Amino acid sequence: MTGSTTQSTFPVGDVRIELTVQGSGAPLLFLHPEIGIASDAPIIAELAKHWTVHVPSHPGFGASELPRWMSEVDDLAYFYLDYLEAQGIDKAVVVGSSLGGWIAAEMAVRSCERVSYLVLAGAAGIKVSDREHRDFADIFTLSISEVNALSYTGAALAQQDYKALDEAALTVLHRNREATGLFAWSPYMHHPKLRRRLGRIKAPTLVLWGDDDRIVSADYGRAYSAAIPGSTFDLIEGSGHYPHIEQPAAFAARVARHAGR
Amino acid sequence: MRVWHFSEEPYPAAWSPEAKNLRVSLPNQNIDPVQAADLYHRYLDEWLLADDLGFDIFANEHHSTPTCMTASVNLILAILARQTRKARLLGLGLPIGLRPDPLRVAEELSMIDVISRGRLEMGFIKGVPYEFSAANRSPVRVMDRFWEAHDLIVKAMGTHDGPFSWEGEHFHYRSVNIWPRPWQQPHPPVWSSVGSMHNVRNMAIRGYTMATFINGWQKSRDLFNEYRKQWTASGHAGPVPLERFAYLAMVAIGNTEAEADRRASLVRGYLETNATAYEQHKNPPGFWSPSDSARLIKTFGQPHPTMTVTTRDGQKLGPVAKASNADMVAGGLLFCGTPDQVFEQITTFADAVGGFGNLLMMGQGGRLSHEDTADSLKLFAREVLPRLQAWSAERERQAA
Numbered sequence: 001m002t003g004s005t006t007q008s009t010f011p012v013g014d015v016r017i018e019l020t021v022q023g024s025g026a027p028l029l030f031l032h033p034e035i036g037i038a039s040d041a042p043i044i045a046e047l048a049k050h051w052t053v054h055v056p057s058h059p060g061f062g063a064s065e066l067p068r069w070m071s072e073v074d075d076l077a078y079f080y081l082d083y084l085e086a087q088g089i090d091k092a093v094v095v096g097s098s099l100g101g102w103i104a105a106e107m108a109v110r111s112c113e114r115v116s117y118l119v120l121a122g123a124a125g126i127k128v129s130d131r132e133h134r135d136f137a138d139i140f141t142l143s144i145s146e147v148n149a150l151s152y153t154g155a156a157l158a159q160q161d162y163k164a165l166d167e168a169a170l171t172v173l174h175r176n177r178e179a180t181g182l183f184a185w186s187p188y189m190h191h192p193k194l195r196r197r198l199g200r201i202k203a204p205t206l207v208l209w210g211d212d213d214r215i216v217s218a219d220y221g222r223a224y225s226a227a228i229p230g231s232t233f234d235l236i237e238g239s240g241h242y243p244h245i246e247q248p249a250a251f252a253a254r255v256a257r258h259a260g261r
Numbered sequence: 262m263r264v265w266h267f268s269e270e271p272y273p274a275a276w277s278p279e280a281k282n283l284r285v286s287l288p289n290q291n292i293d294p295v296q297a298a299d300l301y302h303r304y305l306d307e308w309l310l311a312d313d314l315g316f317d318i319f320a321n322e323h324h325s326t327p328t329c330m331t332a333s334v335n336l337i338l339a340i341l342a343r344q345t346r347k348a349r350l351l352g353l354g355l356p357i358g359l360r361p362d363p364l365r366v367a368e369e370l371s372m373i374d375v376i377s378r379g380r381l382e383m384g385f386i387k388g389v390p391y392e393f394s395a396a397n398r399s400p401v402r403v404m405d406r407f408w409e410a411h412d413l414i415v416k417a418m419g420t421h422d423g424p425f426s427w428e429g430e431h432f433h434y435r436s437v438n439i440w441p442r443p444w445q446q447p448h449p450p451v452w453s454s455v456g457s458m459h460n461v462r463n464m465a466i467r468g469y470t471m472a473t474f475i476n477g478w479q480k481s482r483d484l485f486n487e488y489r490k491q492w493t494a495s496g497h498a499g500p501v502p503l504e505r506f507a508y509l510a511m512v513a514i515g516n517t518e519a520e521a522d523r524r525a526s527l528v529r530g531y532l533e534t535n536a537t538a539y540e541q542h543k544n545p546p547g548f549w550s551p552s553d554s555a556r557l558i559k560t561f562g563q564p565h566p567t568m569t570v571t572t573r574d575g576q577k578l579g580p581v582a583k584a585s586n587a588d589m590v591a592g593g594l595l596f597c598g599t600p601d602q603v604f605e606q607i608t609t610f611a612d613a614v615g616g617f618g619n620l621l622m623m624g625q626g627g628r629l630s631h632e633d634t635a636d637s638l639k640l641f642a643r644e645v646l647p648r649l650q651a652w653s654a655e656r657e658r659q660a661a
Contacts, residue, residue, distance in 0.1 A: 071402075141286065141394055143541045163558055170555035174546075177554075178401055181546030185399035 005048075007039050009063075010056070012083050017064035018057040023048025026116075028093040028255075029080065030055045031100030033122070033242060034139070034180040036062050036172060043244040046252035050261045051093060056083065058103070060179030062172060073099075073125070073183050073191065077106035084114040091116040093259050094203075097244050098122045098215075099184060105194060105201070105224075112202040117259040120224060121208040121251070122216060122241045124184070126195035128223045136189040137215045140181065144173075153212040153240040198227040205231035206258040210239035210246065232258075262611075262618055262653035264646055265319035265351055266311035266638065267509070268625035269531065270304045270337075272297060275327035276534050284326050284391040284538035297330060303631050305340060310635055311624075312345040314642035319351040319621055321384075324395035328534050335369045342377035350377055353384025353452055353472060353621075357414065358407035359396040364434055366410070367417040371443040379444035384452040384472070385411055390548045391538050401547035406431045408463075411451075413437070419447035452507070458487055465491035465501075472507035472621060475532075477593045478573045481508060482614040489615070500660060503618035503653065508611075511589070511623045513597040514637050514645070524637060525586045525597040530627020532568075532581055532594075570594065573613060600644030607645075608652055616656060620649075 005022040020039040028051035030043070037044075037055060047053045058076055060066035070076070080103060084092055094115050096104030101123025108118050129135050139147045144162055152158040162173065205228045209221035218235060225233035234254060239246040275291040276283065308318050320337045323329035331337050334352040341350055350373065360366050374381040387407060393400045409429050416425070417439050424438035443449055452470040455461055464471045465488045473481045485506055492501045511528050515521030536543070540561045544554055554561075570578040570592035578588045589595035593613075596606045611617055624641070625634040 140545060141541060143539060167552075167555045170558055171551045174549075174551035174554035178547035178551060181399050182401040185401070185546075186397060 005039075005044075010083075010086075012079060012086050015059055015065050015067050015070075015079065017059060018062045020044060020055040021052065022055070023050070023052045025051050026091070026093070027052050027054060027087075027089045028095060029084065029089075030244075031080065031094070031096035031103050032058065032061070033098030033100050034176060034184070035242075036176040041245070041248075043248040043251060046248045047095075047255065049252065050256050050259075054087070054092070056080075058100075058179065060182060061176050066179065066182075071182060073102055073106055076103045076183065077110055080104075080107055081111055081114070089114060093117045093119070093255065095119040095255060096121065096123060097242060098124055099180060099189070101125065102184075102189070102191075102194075105198065106191070108201045108203060108205075109194070109197040115203040118201065118203045118205040119208060119255050119258060120205065121243055122210060122213055122221070123207070123224060124189040124216065125191060126198070126220075126224055126227070127187070127190045127192055128195070128220050134188060135216055135220050138188065139215075140185070147215075150214045151241045152246060153210065153238060154246055157246065158240075195223075195227050198224070199229060201228050201231075204258070206254065207231055207233045208243060208251070208254055209233070209235050210241055210243045211235045211237050212239065213241045215241035262620060262649045263317050263349070263504075264620045264622050264641070264649065265349075265507075266308060266316045266624045267319040267321070267621055268304050268307065268623070268634075269321060269323070269329035270300065270331045271531065271534075271627060272300060272327040272330050273530060273628045276530070280534075280537055282537060282539050282542075283328055283534055285324075285394050285542045286539070287325070287327065289325075292327060292330075300330065304625065305337075305344070307625055307631065307634050307638065308341055308348075309344055311638055312341075312348040314638055315646055316348060316622075316638065316642065317351065318345065318348040319353060321353055322355070323389070324392055326391070328531070328537075335366075335373060338373050338381070339369070339376065342373045342380070345377075345380075347380075349380050349382055351382040351384055351452065353382075353454060354386030355384060356388035356392055356396070357385050357410040358403040359388050359392060359398045360410065361398075363410035363413050363432060364417060364437060364439070367414040368439050370414070370449065371418060371439055371441050374443040374445055374449050375441045377444075379449075381443070381445070381449040382452055382470075383414075383449050384454070385414075386454055390545055391542045393545045393548065394542060399547065400545045403548075415448050415451075418443050418449075454509075455484055458484070461487045462491045462495075464488065465497075466495040468492070468497060468505065470505050470507060470619070472509060472619070474509040474621075475511070475568075475594050476508075477571055478610070478613055479571060479575065481593070485615045485617070503616050503657065503660070506615075506617035507619035507621050508614070508617050509621035509623065510593070510610075511595045511597075511626060512603065512620075512637075512641070513586075513595065514600060514603050514641050516599070516640065518598055518602070521598045521602075522586050524629060524633050525589070525595055527629040527633065528623060528626035529586075529589070529595070530629075531623060533627070600640060603641070604645050604648050604652075607649065611653075616660075618653065 010019040057064040101120040102125030207225035236243040322334040424436040427434040513525035
């Protein structure tokens, strides 16, 4: 039994976001990647076996509002620090995937006061390669089909016919792309100073990577981990860039082990 | 009526019928600088000829594409500012929401206006979807940047007791004080091209010249009518002067119908290549609204334009790519024929859409040769331009 599920909207300051909360026990905040997250995503139920899982849609994503003043990932980092406070959460496991991992890292370099454990999965946010090589595949100069082919190791997801989605789902897909274009266009998918700031992270950190991530390499993940004091790096087999989608049970198990569950 | 000679300065040697992509990522190994130099000189010669013949001049810019070698409209206008004598010089447009430094834009425009002794017309545009990757600017909130850049440029041109400072949302300057100030005060006339209703109001409020590009009968009429409505609603007195309206069409003129028809087929190379681009470049994040993207998703994947030809009475003649020249004329996208026919087509179209004072004439497009272009310009100047000017003067008299 994973407890009850609620879907609602939640205000943080003047911004109202779409929110799914599922499960019971200590809180876990899951920060979704650039492709957003559905309220019935299997990862939510997996994580809800251990925690009360909070799955917001970031401002500008899904059905969440986007205030005019937001334009950078640091706006989102402060937003989620405020979210924890607004929910009265003293300590949460914070898990972020890709863009969500970048947000989680930006939160943690600002304050780990309310972060018990940190998990960064396929996280964007730092610059590793030299100036003539990008670290993160440019999702804006590839077609959506090409991005899917790079993102997943399993054929069903890699070759999905996204154009067959209904209009509501396609609208959300494009809204998520637009918000990603706002927050991560340039510098592309990173903040030049974040890597140096990662040393400020005080929470025990796990860096998780799909073993077949062709969006951003496992070596990038190792560099991420090396910059966070005391962190561990781990691979999830049978997964591309989104292990929480391709291997939700294994993903939840790694998070649980890291957080002592 | 002013008639503006326009060419995108194409580089057709890099086109092929099988091409799926002529935008953003076609490597520049496909352009030979020697051929490009010859073409630039040729297109400039055609603009100089147009100046001699009584046309005005219109140029634009695109990036990373053989459909248009003008990577900087200000550079071409700077050359023409010195080399021409009479023509007004329209850059339509300058994608000011993509320029990282609008102060530099204001300086360049002021130089062009002064060198040309006050012949500049400033066309500010959002830019087409393919420009954003090439310019490395996000399409998200581009119109916010556009209007802030516009406000800064206009203020920089009209302020003569500066410097002033600017600390906006997108642009920051400690000392704005452009030298030279523009010849025309407070600033050269402003134009923009408009394709959808919600942008019309911003043009009408300011009384800027609104152009519509190859939009046919119904859409052009609707856009011009909306401008009239917004013009009156925002407190302007009297009717909208016709000079505030412009229409861009392809024009192919010949001594015989057969000659015009042949030229039209060459000019149309423009339309056949213009939208040959990958899906992701036709639909960068935030350029279209999410719901428009969801609706349009099936057409984004197609390499060629899906624009439909619609006649004056609303009959659909199918996609542009498959339309005959006669269909294109029926759709109001092309004016084609002998001088008498072209005059008749332009005036009929202008009356039907409520009138316009500017015909933006794609007189060179696609693979149309220098000889054909020069001969067309001379024929038009001799046989059509004087009649159009007399005709529009008469229309102005009737309206007054």
